[in-house]
Amino acid sequence: MGINHLYIHVPFCKAICYYCDFCHRIYDEKLADKWLDRLSRETEENCRDQYETIYIGGGTPTSLSDKQLDRLLCMADPFTEKVIEYTIEVNPESLDQHKIGIMKKHGINRISMGLQTADDDLLRIIGRNHSFTDVKEKVNLLKDNGVFNISIDLMYSLPGQSMEMLQDTLNKVLELKVPHISLYSLTIEENSVFGKKGFSNLDEDMEADMYELIEKTLCERGYIHYEVSNYCLEGYESKHNLGYWNYDDFLGISLGASGKIGNNRYTNTRSFEKYINENSIREEDLHLNREEMMFENVMMSFRTIYGLNMNEFNGRYDADFLSEYSKAIKKHRDNLIIEDGQVRVRNMALLHPLLVDFMDCVLADSDK
Ligand code: SF4
Structure with missing residues (x-):
């Protein structure tokens, strides 16, 4: 695609x-x-x-x-x-x-x-x-x-x-x-x-x-x-x-630009000399694992009032959102609105502590 x-x-x-x-x-x-x-x-x-x-x-x-x-x-x-x-x-x-x-x-x-x-x-x-x-x-x-x-x-x-x-x-x-x-x-x-x-x-x-x-x-x-x-x-x-915020793929080009294609997240060099004179212009070239991508997806999607679409998420990662993050969901139930297949954050001022707990679920999974 x-x-x-x-x-x-x-x-x-x-x-x-x-x-x-x-x-x-x-x-x-x-x-x-x-x-x-x-x-x-x-x-x-x-x-x-x-x-x-x-x-x-x-x-x-x-x-x-x-x-x-x-x-x-x-x-x-x-x-x-x-x-x-x-x-x-x-x-x-x-x-x-x-x-x-x-x-x-x-x-x-x-x-x-x-x-x-x-x-x-x-x-x-x-x-x-x-x-x-x-x-x-x-x-x-x-x-x-x-x-x-x-x-x-x-x-x-x-x-x-x-x-x-x-x-x-x-x-x-x-x-x-x-x-x-x-x-x-x-x-x-x-x-x-x-x-x-x-x-x-x-x-x-x-x-x-x-x-x-x-x-x-x-x-x-x-x-x-x-x-x-x-x-x-x-x-x-x-x-x-x-x-x-929907964690879609995007191509970033030019000096200092970043992009995300599949599990590859990259940033181009900030050096004019390198950009202009060299063929390889990547400064950072990361290959994220499934858990890292899932967490980044959650982190980005929770920033908007539209939140995260669970069907799309489950299809992307062959996952079950509600069970992957059950611990964090239980803890922050009052600050989450889960309806019509979407998960949204009620109070954005409390987004940071909520994300810390979602990240812990991912870390616990990758330690297994
Ligand atoms: S210095 Fe930074 S903030 Fe100022 S115009 Fe340039 S990019 Fe924008």
């Missing part, structure tokens, strides 16, 4: 945000040309299917020149016949009329825009080069060009962020009237600028209060909290990400 989801990583940004340790470099035209040459080879060698979802992420795909962006999307064109959702990540400062034209020409129908916070002072503190007004203008530009399927990325637990500041950001984002909002709490990564400067995370209680504030504010305005960090208006779930 073919693969339905394709991820392409663009490893360039115009500037590096202080909290970020993704795989990227400051955009350089010549290096980007070489990267595209290598990506073209990787595409020819690995892309064999017609994908239902394609996601171009980064980095910042719009940091590429118009010509390079067009070249990248031309590479993906032969695999878009069946595409339902075709997303690209953009940053407000590098999105313009020309780039929107190029994206539309190649069938892109969903935009994910990084905002992080609507507080201009806080944007400067975290190293972003745009204001909230820039985001507002670019959202309007997209809508003027007929692109309405827009997702906005926000962060909370930012250094110095108060509950009032977060509430103000939520109110301003609601005014943008976009159908999808993602919210991630800041985790200070060692390799980010913040990590190197010795910043630490906000305290856990404050983070939990912020999580509740977000849920209350967005759900009151009609958004569905469909995944731990994601909200949408009805029908606007990210179909590509639902593939990850």
Whole structure:
């Protein structure tokens, strides 16, 4: 059976945000040309299917020149016949009329825009080069060009962020009237600028209060909290990400990209030198056993309000979900909804301890 989801990583940004340790470099035209040459080879060698979802992420795909962006999307064109959702990540400062034209020409129908916070002072503190007004203008530009399927990325637990500041950001984002909002709490990564400067995370209680504030504010305005960090208006779930949460296979290509095909989970190298000059570009190449795959499947599926489909799970692993995890199910019965062949988590705030017990069932099995 073919693969339905394709991820392409663009490893360039115009500037590096202080909290970020993704795989990227400051955009350089010549290096980007070489990267595209290598990506073209990787595409020819690995892309064999017609994908239902394609996601171009980064980095910042719009940091590429118009010509390079067009070249990248031309590479993906032969695999878009069946595409339902075709997303690209953009940053407000590098999105313009020309780039929107190029994206539309190649069938892109969903935009994910990084905002992080609507507080201009806080944007400067975290190293972003745009204001909230820039985001507002670019959202309007997209809508003027007929692109309405827009997702906005926000962060909370930012250094110095108060509950009032977060509430103000939520109110301003609601005014943008976009159908999808993602919210991630800041985790200070060692390799980010913040990590190197010795910043630490906000305290856990404050983070939990912020999580509740977000849920209350967005759900009151009609958004569905469909995944731990994601909200949408009805029908606007990210179909590509639902593939990850359903533990479907997906092909990831380019520098630093990950993929999962059957029991093989891999990550490509983050080194430009290795990516461009060597034939073998894998940094990590794991072959998971049945129990590991089963647990990863549970862990991903429990993140959404749709949960896990037991028939599909049992067929995938020749298993019986209810007996494999009977101990954990018994312990967390009050926090699980089991009906119509689905298993769902009632209270996502208690997801972590629940998963620890599900993992113990798997470990006990593999020890037998
Ligand atoms: S957050 Fe996005 S734009 Fe900022 S450095 Fe990371 S990948 Fe680049």
